[in-house]
Amino acid sequence: xxxxxxxxxxxxxxxxxxxxLKGDNRFELVKIFTxxxxxxxxxxxxxxxxxxxxxxxxxxxxxxxxxCIESMAIPLSKYFNLVDAYxxxxxxxxxxxxxxxxxxxxxxxxxxxxxxxxxxxxLMRLILNSVEGNAFTFWGKGVSQGHTQALKEVEGVKAAVQxxxxxxxxxxxxxxxxxxxxNKQAFHSRLCxxxxxxxxxxxxxxxxxxxxxxxxxxxxxxFVKKLDSVKMYHAGQVLTLGDSMxxxxxxxxxxxxxxKIMIAFAVALNALYTDKQFGxxxxxxxxxxxxxxxxxxxx
Numbered sequence: 126x127x128x129x130x131x132x133x134x135x136x137x138x139x140x141x142x143x144x145x146l147k148g149d150n151r152f153e154l155v156k157i158f159t160x161x162x163x164x165x166x167x168x169x170x171x172x173x174x175x176x177x178x179x180x181x182x183x184x185x186x187x188x189x190x191x192x193c194i195e196s197m198a199i200p201l202s203k204y205f206n207l208v209d210a211y212x213x214x215x216x217x218x219x220x221x222x223x224x225x226x227x228x229x230x231x232x233x234x235x236x237x238x239x240x241x242x243x244x245x246x247x248l249m250r251l252i253l254n255s256v257e258g259n260a261f262t263f264w265g266k267g268v269s270q271g272h273t274q275a276l277k278e279v280e281g282v283k284a285a286v287q288x289x290x291x292x293x294x295x296x297x298x299x300x301x302x303x304x305x306x307x308n309k310q311a312f313h314s315r316l317c318x319x320x321x322x323x324x325x326x327x328x329x330x331x332x333x334x335x336x337x338x339x340x341x342x343x344x345x346x347x348f349v350k351k352l353d354s355v356k357m358y359h360a361g362q363v364l365t366l367g368d369s370m371x372x373x374x375x376x377x378x379x380x381x382x383x384x385k386i387m388i389a390f391a392v393a394l395n396a397l398y399t400d401k402q403f404g405x406x407x408x409x410x411x412x413x414x415x416x417x418x419x420x421x422x423x424x
Contacts, residue, residue, distance in 0.1 A: 127150070127151060127152055127153040128151060128152050128153070128182050128183065128391065128392070128395050129152075129153050129155050129180065129181050129182045129183075130146070130152050130153070130154055130155065130181060130182060130183050130184065130185060130391065131154075131155055131156045131157065131158060131174070131177065131181045131183075131184045131185070131205075132154065132156075132157045132158070132184070132185050132187055133158050133159075133171070133174070133184050133185065133186050133187060133188060133197070133201075134158075134159060134186070134187035134188035134193070135157055135159040135165050135168065135187070136187065136188075136380075137270065137357060137379075137380035138187040138210070138270065138380045138383060138384060139157065139159070139185070139187035140380075141378070141380040141381045141383070141384035142185050142187060142384040142387065142388065143157065144381075144384075145381075145384050145385065145388055146388070149388065151392060152388075152391070155177070155180055155181050156168070156169055156177060156180075156181070157169070158170070158171050158173065158174050159171065171197075174201065174204070174205075175204055178204035178205060181205060182206060182395060182398075183205060183206040183207065183208060183391060183394055183395065183398075184201060184205045184206070184207050184208070185208050185209075185387055185388075185391070186198060186201075186207055186208065186209035186210075186211075189271065189274035189275075189278070190210075190211050190212050190213045190271050190274075191213065191271065191274060191275045191278060191338070192278065194209055194211050195211075195213075195216070195220065198211075198220075198224060198235075198237075199223055199224060199227045202224060202227040202228045202231065202233055202235060203227065203231045203233070204231075204233075205233065206233050206234050206235060206394055206395075206398050207233075207235040207236075207237075208235065208236050208239065208387050208390055208391050208394055209235070209236075209237050209238070209239070209387075210238065210239060210240035210243075210244065210383055210386075210387060211237055211238045211243075212238065212240060212242070212243055212271045213271070213337055214243065214337075215337050216337070217237075217238055217243065220237070220238075221237060221238075221405050221407065224237060224405035225404045225405040228403055228404050228405055229403050229404045232401075232403050233398075233403060234394055234397050234398040234402060234403050234404065234406070235394070235404075235405050235406065236390045236391075236393065236394045236397075236406050236407070236408075236411065237405050237406070237407055238407055238408075239386060239387060239390045239407070239408055240383040240386055240387070241361070241374055241376075241382060241383060241386060242262070242264065242361060243407070243408075244386055244408055245372075245374070245386060245408070246262060246361065246363050246372075247407065247408055247409060248408050248409060249363045249372040250262060250363055251409055253363055253364075253365050253370050253372070256370065257365040257366075257369055257370050258365070258366075259365050259366040260363055260364070260365055260370075261299055261304075261312075261363070261364055261365070261366075262312075262361070262362075262363050263291040263292075263295075263296055263312060263313070263361060263362050263364075264289045264291065264313060264359070264360075264361040265288065265289035265290050265291045265313065265359065265360060265361065266288060266289065266290050266291065266359075266360065267288065267289060267358050267359025267360050267361075267376075267379060268286060268287070268288060268289075268355060268356070268357050268358065268359060268379055269287050269288075269289045269359070269379075270357075270379055270380060270383070271338075272287040272289065272315065272317075272338055272339075273285060273286050273287045275287075275335060275338045275339075276317055276319060276332060279328055279331050279332060279335075280323065280328075280331075281321050281322055281323025281324065281327070281328045282319055282320070282321055282322075282328060283320045283321065283322050284319075284320040284351075284352050285317060285318065285319045285320065285352075286317075286318050286352060286355050287315060287316065287317045287318075288315075288316040288317075288318075289313055289315065289359075290313060290314045290315070290316055291312065291313055291361075292311060292312050292313060292314070295307070295311065295312055296364075299364060299366055299367075299368070300364065300367070300368040301367075302366055302367035302368075304366060308341075310341045310342050311343075313342060314342060314343040314344070314345070315339055315342050315343070315344040315345070316344075316345050316347070317332060317339075317344065317345065317346045317347065318347050318349050318352060319332070319346055319347070319348050319349070320348075320349060320350065320351060320352060321348055325348055328346075329346045332344065332346055333346065356377075357377075357378045357379045357380055357381075358376060358377050358378070358379065359374075359376055359379040359382075360373070360374060360375045360376065361373065361374055362374070389416055390408070390411075390416070392415070392416060392417075393411055393415035393416050394406075396415040397411075397415060
């Protein structure tokens with residue numbers, strides 16, 4: 126039996142999941158739900174989702190973390206099993222608490238915050254810290270989907286893209302075992318290219334003062350007349366002091382790589398739900414054997 130799924134949101138991530146599902150015989154893509162102003166042919170408006178509760182096994186939430194997922198996930202958890210890549214790190218505990226309560230109340234399951242970070246990197250931080258201690262995370266250089274979406278939500282911003290830049294000097298010190306504790310926000314800087322239609326000074330102030338995204342970071346805002354073609358590459362690493370353990374990723378497409386991870390864990394979610402394991406799960410809560418029925422071959 127194929128897993129019947131729906132996609133919520135049709136931006137870069139939603140399109141990537143649609144692309145991957147076409148060649149995956151484990152799934153049947155039943156319907157895409159999106160906003161009316163970005164309507165894909167054959168898709169339905171977000172308001173129509175509840176009517177499909179008996180025709181869809183799970184939904185991929187492919188909308189922005191800053192506002193959309195927080196407002197949509199708990200209402201949807203009444204009707205659907207969910208997979209999301211929620212990435213507002215500071216708010217994850219509160220988000221998971223609300224989701225877990227709702228899902229258990231309605232006998233539903235969700236795997237939350239499962240992209241490459243949070244997600245794969247969360248698991249590697251747990252392992253590296255438990256074995257070696259002193260695990261450090263660096264992202265970039267690359268395009269952050271979450272931070273880019275946060276820029277686009279600022280009033281007066283017509284288009285934008287945000288590049289996350291790692292502090293190469295700190296990486297060098299950590300690899301050499303010479304790192305001394307400093308402000309975590311010094312690990313990265315933010316480079317924003319913005320096409321604006323409004324008071325540029327006010328827009329810049331809103332961006333650099335945005336909690337959880339830019340406030341406290343070295344943030345450069347460059348206003349441009351138009352954006353060049355944006356390549357959605359990204360990279361990152363989790364490493365220990367002295368570089369005795371290191372897990373790194375390098376991707377040509379951030380949304381496509383995130384989509385691959387979400388699809389892998391959709392298989393696990395279906396198994397969880399079949400076993401009547403209700404509630405909100407993260408990658409750290411999940412028995413990894415759920416990812417593949419033939420897990421013993423990897424031992």
